[in-house]
Amino acid sequence: MSETTTDLETFRRETRAWLQANCPSEMRRPAKTEADICWGGKRFKYQSEAQRLWLQRMGERGWTVPMWPRAYGGGGLDHAQAAILREEMAALKCRVPLQSFGIWMLGPALLKYGSEQQKRHYLRQIARGEIRWCQGYSEPNAGSDLASLATKAEVHEDHFLVNGQKIWTSYADEADWMFCLVRTDTAKKHTGISFILIDMTTPGVSTRPIKLISGKSPFCETFFDNVKVPSSQIVGELNAGWTIAKYLLTHEREMIGGIGERSLPTPVGRFAAERIGRDPAGRLDDPVLRAEIARFEVDEAAFSAWTKLVGAQARGGEAHPAVSSALKYYGTELNKRRWELMAAAGGADALEWEGARSQDGTIARTWLRTKGNSIEGGTSEVQLNVVAKRILGLPGA
Ligand SMILES: Cc1cc2nc3c(=O)[nH]c(=O)nc-3n(C[C@H](O)[C@H](O)[C@H](O)COP(=O)(O)OP(=O)(O)OC[C@H]3O[C@@H](n4cnc5c(N)ncnc54)[C@H](O)[C@@H]3O)c2cc1C
Numbered sequence: 143m144s145e146t147t148t149d150l151e152t153f154r155r156e157t158r159a160w161l162q163a164n165c166p167s168e169m170r171r172p173a174k175t176e177a178d179i180c181w182g183g184k185r186f187k188y189q190s191e192a193q194r195l196w197l198q199r200m201g202e203r204g205w206t207v208p209m210w211p212r213a214y215g216g217g218g219l220d221h222a223q224a225a226i227l228r229e230e231m232a233a234l235k236c237r238v239p240l241q242s243f244g245i246w247m248l249g250p251a252l253l254k255y256g257s258e259q260q261k262r263h264y265l266r267q268i269a270r271g272e273i274r275w276c277q278g279y280s281e282p283n284a285g286s287d288l289a290s291l292a293t294k295a296e297v298h299e300d301h302f303l304v305n306g307q308k309i310w311t312s313y314a315d316e317a318d319w320m321f322c323l324v325r326t327d328t329a330k331k332h333t334g335i336s337f338i339l340i341d342m343t344t345p346g347v348s349t350r351p352i353k354l355i356s357g358k359s360p361f362c363e364t365f366f367d368n369v370k371v372p373s374s375q376i377v378g379e380l381n382a383g384w385t386i387a388k389y390l391l392t393h394e395r396e397m398i399g400g401i402g403e404r405s406l407p408t409p410v411g412r413f414a415a416e417r418i419g420r421d422p423a424g425r426l427d428d429p430v431l432r433a434e435i436a437r438f439e440v441d442e443a444a445f446s447a448w449t450k451l452v453g454a455q456a457r458g459g460e461a462h463p464a465v466s467s468a469l470k471y472y473g474t475e476l477n478k479r480r481w482e483l484m485a486a487a488g489g490a491d492a493l494e495w496e497g498a499r500s501q502d503g504t505i506a507r508t509w510l511r512t513k514g515n516s517i518e519g520g521t522s523e524v525q526l527n528v529v530a531k532r533i534l535g536l537p538g539a
Pocket of ligand 1: 276277278279280281282284285286287309310311312313361514515517518519520521522523524527
């Protein structure tokens with residue numbers, strides 16, 4: 143690394159000053175509802191001028207994607223600088239300006255496999271939150287066995303003609319574009335798949351929301367009826383999409399697994415003690431729950447330490463290529479335990495579904511939502527299969 147400690151201290155000072163001057167005070171308070179989370183895109187309704195301004199300022203500086211190259215709208219920071227930016231944002235309680243499938247999933251795939259023209263065209267728009275993406279992978283008969291996908295793209299001279307159906311497409315009804323796996327050769331399984339980008343306003347694309355147990359409809363069925371997609375919107379080579387799909391999945395799994403690290407503003411133990419009360423020694427007055435919470439908090443700390451270790455290994459090019467499956471498995475299962483404990487500690491109150499007291503059933507709804515985390519991006523069982531085979535070297539079933 144080229145910087146000296148003095149360089150980094152200067153960077154920290156300048157970063158802090160910039161954040162203080164540019165992060166609106168409203169964006170330094172924790173997000174309370176989903177509307178406080180900024181997803182960007184052409185159809186996004188900003189909650190406030192502060193939310194819009196914060197995204198605009200961070201996007202212009204490249205700090206929505208601090209480590210992407212400047213040429214593609216990123217901040218061009220190295221690991222040490224990016225870590226400082228994260229620390230300074232946390233110290234000032236700055237909200238993350240943009241949540242985005244473009245940043246977490248498509249961006250890394252385009253950086254590795256996209257043409258120069260695609261990188262220049264899409265990455266800057268992703269960094270600035272100008273376009274919102276959805277992921278067209280799963281189909282009614284292709285989930286865990288994703289390579290069975292059947293949505294067909296006929297190859298024509300200057301375009302693909304797409305017909306078929308995707309399912310569980312998160313935010314398909316709010317996205318501007320989809321990164322999509324299509325079958326371009328029916329004779330082969332893995333080597334008959336291509337990775338294409340589809341403008342959701344193209345004639346023939348339609349979506350139908352699916353209602354979840356949590357009462358929300360964050361995902362859809364997506365239908366393609368003779369959808370014409372220009373040939374230039376293929377990423378990589380024809381029939382070589384499976385490699386890109388798998389690479390993107392490692393980023394998705396890492397991102398979802400990070401949920402395990404997301405400890406709550408009020409730790410579970412303190413929340414439980416406030417609800418249930420303390421014994422004369424000042425401990426949570428429920429020895430069984432106390433033991434469970436203690437086990438959870440130890441595991442939470444261990445997971446956090448492990449993700450840091452994996453991060454350092456990745457920077458040194460030493461991380462196991464399948465480690466994202468282990469992170470995803472453990473992080474999502476840990477988060478399920480976190481919310482089981484929150485529900486147990488909250489007692490009957492935690493079952494409330496609506497009303498100001500429970501902030502419209504935050505605990506109940508989050509508890510239900512965590513179930514989906516260990517399914518999306520590949521189920522826990524599938525991640526365990528990957529860990530068994532690729533990391534532990536156990537024989538396949
Ligand atoms: C909240 C949420 C958001 C999602 N968002 C998207 C999205 O944006 N885009 C998208 O394309 N998809 C999305 N998905 C779909 C998700 O990727 C699939 O649900 C997932 O891959 C599992 O596929 P499936 O639902 O078809 O289940 P199946 O593959 O039918 O699995 C059913 C059960 O069988 C088990 N199973 C299957 N195969 C094996 C095996 N080999 N060994 C052991 N057990 C096995 C599974 O673990 C599971 O318990 C989302 C899902 C959820 C829950």
